[in-house]
Amino acid sequence: MSAYFLRRLLLLIPTFLGITMLVFTVTRFVPGGPIEQMVMKMQMSSTGGEGGSGSGDMATSVELPSAVLAELEKAYHFDKPIHQAYLLWLADLVTLNLGKSYKYNIPVHELIFSRFPVSIYFGLIGFTLAYLVCIPLGVLKAIRHGGVFDFASSATVFIGYSIPGWALGGILLVLFGGGSFWDLVPLGDFRSANWEELSTWGKVTDQLHHTLLPVLAYAVGSFATLTVLMKNSLMENLGQDYVRTAFAKGLPERRVIMLHALRNSLIPICTGLGHAISLIMAGSYLIEKVFNIDGIGYLGYTSIIERDYAVVMGILVINTFLILLGNILSDVLYVLVDPRIRFS
Amino acid sequence: MSADTRPLISVRDLKVHFPVYGGILRHQVGAVKAVDGVSFDLAPGKVLGLVGESGSGKTTVGRAIANLLRATSPDVHLEGTISLDTPSGVVDVNGLSRKAMMPHRSAVQMIFQDPYSSLNPRMTVQGLIQRPLDLHTDLTDAEKLDRVRALLGRVGLQPEYANRYPHEFSGGQRQRIGIARALATQPSLIIADEPVSALDVSVQAQVINLMLELKEEFSLAYLFVAHDLSVVYHISDRIAVMYLGNIVELGDADQVYRNARHPYSRALLSAVPVADPRHDTSGRIQLEGDIPTPMAKPSGCGFRTRCPIAREECSLDIPILTDCGEGHLVACPFHDEAFGVGATPAREGNQRDS
Amino acid sequence: MTDVTNKAAAETVLEVRDLHTCFDIEGESAWAVSGVSFDVHADEFLGIVGESGSGKSVTALSIMRLIPDPPGKIARGEIHFGGRDLLSLDYREMHKVRGREIAMIFQEPMTSLNPVFTIGMQVAETLRHHEEISAAEARARAVEVLTQVGIPDAAKRLDDYPHQFSGGMRQRVMIAMALICRPRILIADEPTTALDVTIQAQILDLMKELLASRRGSSVILITHDLAVVAETCQRVIVMYGGKTQEIADIEDLFDDPRHPYTRGLLDSIPTEQNKGKPLHAIPGNVPGILSFPAGCKYCTRCPEVIERCKIDGPPLVEVAPGHHVRCHLVEDQGAEGSP
Numbered sequence A: 001m002s003a004y005f006l007r008r009l010l011l012l013i014p015t016f017l018g019i020t021m022l023v024f025t026v027t028r029f030v031p032g033g034p035i036e037q038m039v040m041k042m043q044m045s046s047t048g049g050e051g052g053s054g055s056g057d058m059a060t061s062v063e064l065p066s067a068v069l070a071e072l073e074k075a076y077h078f079d080k081p082i083h084q085a086y087l088l089w090l091a092d093l094v095t096l097n098l099g100k101s102y103k104y105n106i107p108v109h110e111l112i113f114s115r116f117p118v119s120i121y122f123g124l125i126g127f128t129l130a131y132l133v134c135i136p137l138g139v140l141k142a143i144r145h146g147g148v149f150d151f152a153s154s155a156t157v158f159i160g161y162s163i164p165g166w167a168l169g170g171i172l173l174v175l176f177g178g179g180s181f182w183d184l185v186p187l188g189d190f191r192s193a194n195w196e197e198l199s200t201w202g203k204v205t206d207q208l209h210h211t212l213l214p215v216l217a218y219a220v221g222s223f224a225t226l227t228v229l230m231k232n233s234l235m236e237n238l239g240q241d242y243v244r245t246a247f248a249k250g251l252p253e254r255r256v257i258m259l260h261a262l263r264n265s266l267i268p269i270c271t272g273l274g275h276a277i278s279l280i281m282a283g284s285y286l287i288e289k290v291f292n293i294d295g296i297g298y299l300g301y302t303s304i305i306e307r308d309y310a311v312v313m314g315i316l317v318i319n320t321f322l323i324l325l326g327n328i329l330s331d332v333l334y335v336l337v338d339p340r341i342r343f344s
Numbered sequence B: 001m002s003a004d005t006r007p008l009i010s011v012r013d014l015k016v017h018f019p020v021y022g023g024i025l026r027h028q029v030g031a032v033k034a035v036d037g038v039s040f041d042l043a044p045g046k047v048l049g050l051v052g053e054s055g056s057g058k059t060t061v062g063r064a065i066a067n068l069l070r071a072t073s074p075d076v077h078l079e080g081t082i083s084l085d086t087p088s089g090v091v092d093v094n095g096l097s098r099k100a101m102m103p104h105r106s107a108v109q110m111i112f113q114d115p116y117s118s119l120n121p122r123m124t125v126q127g128l129i130q131r132p133l134d135l136h137t138d139l140t141d142a143e144k145l146d147r148v149r150a151l152l153g154r155v156g157l158q159p160e161y162a163n164r165y166p167h168e169f170s171g172g173q174r175q176r177i178g179i180a181r182a183l184a185t186q187p188s189l190i191i192a193d194e195p196v197s198a199l200d201v202s203v204q205a206q207v208i209n210l211m212l213e214l215k216e217e218f219s220l221a222y223l224f225v226a227h228d229l230s231v232v233y234h235i236s237d238r239i240a241v242m243y244l245g246n247i248v249e250l251g252d253a254d255q256v257y258r259n260a261r262h263p264y265s266r267a268l269l270s271a272v273p274v275a276d277p278r279h280d281t282s283g284r285i286q287l288e289g290d291i292p293t294p295m296a297k298p299s300g301c302g303f304r305t306r307c308p309i310a311r312e313e314c315s316l317d318i319p320i321l322t323d324c325g326e327g328h329l330v331a332c333p334f335h336d337e338a339f340g341v342g343a344t345p346a347r348e349g350n351q352r353d354s
Numbered sequence C: 001m002t003d004v005t006n007k008a009a010a011e012t013v014l015e016v017r018d019l020h021t022c023f024d025i026e027g028e029s030a031w032a033v034s035g036v037s038f039d040v041h042a043d044e045f046l047g048i049v050g051e052s053g054s055g056k057s058v059t060a061l062s063i064m065r066l067i068p069d070p071p072g073k074i075a076r077g078e079i080h081f082g083g084r085d086l087l088s089l090d091y092r093e094m095h096k097v098r099g100r101e102i103a104m105i106f107q108e109p110m111t112s113l114n115p116v117f118t119i120g121m122q123v124a125e126t127l128r129h130h131e132e133i134s135a136a137e138a139r140a141r142a143v144e145v146l147t148q149v150g151i152p153d154a155a156k157r158l159d160d161y162p163h164q165f166s167g168g169m170r171q172r173v174m175i176a177m178a179l180i181c182r183p184r185i186l187i188a189d190e191p192t193t194a195l196d197v198t199i200q201a202q203i204l205d206l207m208k209e210l211l212a213s214r215r216g217s218s219v220i221l222i223t224h225d226l227a228v229v230a231e232t233c234q235r236v237i238v239m240y241g242g243k244t245q246e247i248a249d250i251e252d253l254f255d256d257p258r259h260p261y262t263r264g265l266l267d268s269i270p271t272e273q274n275k276g277k278p279l280h281a282i283p284g285n286v287p288g289i290l291s292f293p294a295g296c297k298y299c300t301r302c303p304e305v306i307e308r309c310k311i312d313g314p315p316l317v318e319v320a321p322g323h324h325v326r327c328h329l330v331e332d333q334g335a336e337g338s339p
């Protein structure tokens, strides 16, 4: 079995290369890349123009010195054929150099790592919340299958599912953010501005205050899938022969469901944990935007819009890596929770 | 097998190994030796019964003869020859690709154990039975329609059933549909893989009767796989007993059924329950343990791990089928001693005195 | 109600009376069992035979009160056991009967054990649930029964999972699990149908041995194979269409089958004498559960059917001591023969 996991780890490399190569190529051919943006910027500053997009014909009138252009191209390896550029990028990557963000003008890894804690914080809490709510809910729905509770809870989670997280965030803010309705929570931000000055207790409550709504917005969308997965998995196991055996042994219903059937139906849920690590880190641009949180989702989105390719590639590298690692983690979890699985 | 009749099918040293992959580079680390050197002949119009424990390779032998293995397991390893006597001369089925097999496919047809899953649920009975006709004949549509109706009538179903779907039929009726489909191309050999195992006792008898009638009427040969020995004995001219990919005993039905010589066949026959409350089971040969996996076959005789008379020599060479009189073949050099050595002597006249 | 007693007035441990169980299939009531009455005697191997859909499993599950509800329901009847009617027990009391006094094993040894728990845990669980016993003691008892049912090296295999056992071994584990509390009745629903002939012989012999070594326990063996019954049982119940058609001692049933269905079943078995000749098959097919006829359930296939059969269902009558038959022909004979 260790051979299996070793093989999976080795397979990471070609998969990783494939994905990055694809995206690298795309960034090279999509118009509006860093050079063009830089050129635009410089032209604007040299003509003193302020209006952004309206200054199109003015911009063309001024020529950039070819020396500057060449230097720019060199910095982004645009002077080389694409495969060489990719290899250069890869060589940098091996030395953990992800390049420099042209927008913020700081190394990409510093930029990304400065945003991670916030995203992980919300991701992790949202994710824990989802499991804490959905597993008991799914179990209860399976036991009361077809009843009023089952029906009502299905309706609720599916409404949650069909409202996008950012929209829900917006609604929640309108309701509870001190606008026209209740003033229960702050309007956003990761913490209050005066957080450092608060007492320990004050720090905790302040943080919780700021956490509540974004986490709900993050998590509610995932409730439906997870709850339904839990319910179906348990229902399926309740129909299995070994459940009949457990009843025939004289075990009470509670033990049959909560031990025998539940243990089996948690297998697909557990293995989903591996895939979740990439989701934890992914963040969500729109939710972060609504709540004014400076996370990875926001960074990724703005980098794409502004063609800050070094950052885009950097986030991509980390996410790809996490997804691939998550898949392997899922397999490991599978082996741990299901004694029948022996990969070879 | 008498010398003057040419066998319809002649299998020589057939080996079917399914590779098993593992390791970091997914190279082949072993093989399931599902069939490991099987030889037999089957004369036209005769029935060879194939019995043996689950996993002994019976189905695989049947699929090899019908040339169906490569379709499901492209990297299967095949060895040996399967000579099929066709109107255009003898061909070795074992070497043929799917395409080269096409002209001969109509000669060898299969019927399966599970009448529920072997019929496409989305096709009508007409479509199901007509399909082999589409593939192998150039009859007109009207002729095909007539043929299907005639076939349905022949297997005891009303021709009006032609437009219904398989799920509208009971297990026995579905098996009849399967038989009609196999008959459509006028084959000379039908491989019947546990055709009655899934059926109710009362219906099982109907299907056996039908198969016996059809055999006479169309001079069919059957390779009849089943685990119910009384059924196999009833229908077969010859019986082969398989264990772990090898034939351990082969002979006329009476030779094998009444006078089994191989320790495994004897244990198998003595284990078969007899529908007679006064039948004495005290002489039963109890086998210890389970059949080993074909991935890790014991050296020498495959049966030695469970054989009541196994001795050291048994682990050396794979015993070959040898004639112990009148063409009765046994793959155990100690089959004679088997009667004296075991704590359980063979019953008078061997087995099943009713 | 017909009096169902055995000629040798053996002690009766379980009495099933007029059991009716139905399933709701798309709004229609499908009577899987309709009027089944029989006794189980102490120390006996009782067989229930019949073809697929005759209601054997439903009868067994009704005794265990394991009929899935919905769609199933035990509509009528009584099941007397240990001075109580099992059908009127509340859930808590029923839990104490299951596994401790009446145990059951099933056809599919491959799926009847929980794949994620060890063999030791599953065998000991029954005991720990029914008796005040320490974990260590329960384990020791588990080793003991597993050894009894022929698991070699049982102590070492306690921590193995079911998938590490072969089908035959799993069925042995199931038997160990069922027997660990020394129940009075073991119901075995087709325990060997999924197994090879040689393994089947092992398991049946094991069950016979265990029964012989434990006074006071009985086995109800459910099967569709008359040969298995002939080999293991002392008494047999033949079922068809949710009703008991014939109840007799094993020898009586094979020597003098009185019901046309029993005769049909016996005749369809190939024997040495009729090799290669046409078998006496029963015509037609077993009807679907919703399409059994009114009157005698067998009348659509019976070669000896008379007009009356299609109108009313025959009662179960005792034609000889301990030999009960449900057929109009026999009823007539019985009436003629009796003073």
Ligand SMILES: Nc1ncnc2c1ncn2[C@@H]1O[C@H](COP(=O)(O)OP(=O)(O)OP(=O)(O)O)[C@@H](O)[C@H]1O
Pocket (backbone or CB within 6 Å): B018, B032, B033, B034, B052, B053, B054, B055, B056, B057, B058, B059, B060, B061, B072, B073, B294
């Ligand atoms: N496509 C395949 N790939 C790998 N192994 C296979 C394949 N088909 C069959 N086998 C293995 O080959 C062996 C023989 O299988 P086969 O189905 O021929 O047995 P059988 O005698 O028909 O058994 P049964 O009575 O259970 O039908 C088994 O161990 C089986 O697992």
Ligand SMILES: Nc1ncnc2c1ncn2[C@@H]1O[C@H](COP(=O)(O)OP(=O)(O)OP(=O)(O)O)[C@@H](O)[C@H]1O
Pocket (backbone or CB within 6 Å): C023, C024, C025, C030, C032, C050, C051, C052, C053, C054, C055, C056, C057, C058, C059, C068, C071, C072, C224, C288, C289
């Ligand atoms: N859960 C269920 N829902 C609906 N119908 C059922 C259910 N269980 C059993 N039945 C029906 O009850 C009838 C009797 O079934 P039962 O399982 O007792 O048959 P059996 O005699 O045990 O047959 P087999 O040999 O196939 O096991 C069948 O027609 C079946 O369709």
Ligand code: SF4
Pocket (backbone or CB within 6 Å): C259, C260, C261, C296, C297, C298, C299, C300, C302, C303, C304, C305, C306, C309, C314, C326, C327, C328, C329
């Ligand atoms: S009652 Fe009639 S139909 Fe039923 S078994 Fe007897 S003769 Fe046949």
Ligand SMILES: [Mg+2]
Pocket (backbone or CB within 6 Å): B058, B059, B060, B193
């Ligand atoms: Mg097979």
Ligand SMILES: [Mg+2]
Pocket (backbone or CB within 6 Å): C056, C057, C058, C189
């Ligand atoms: Mg059943």
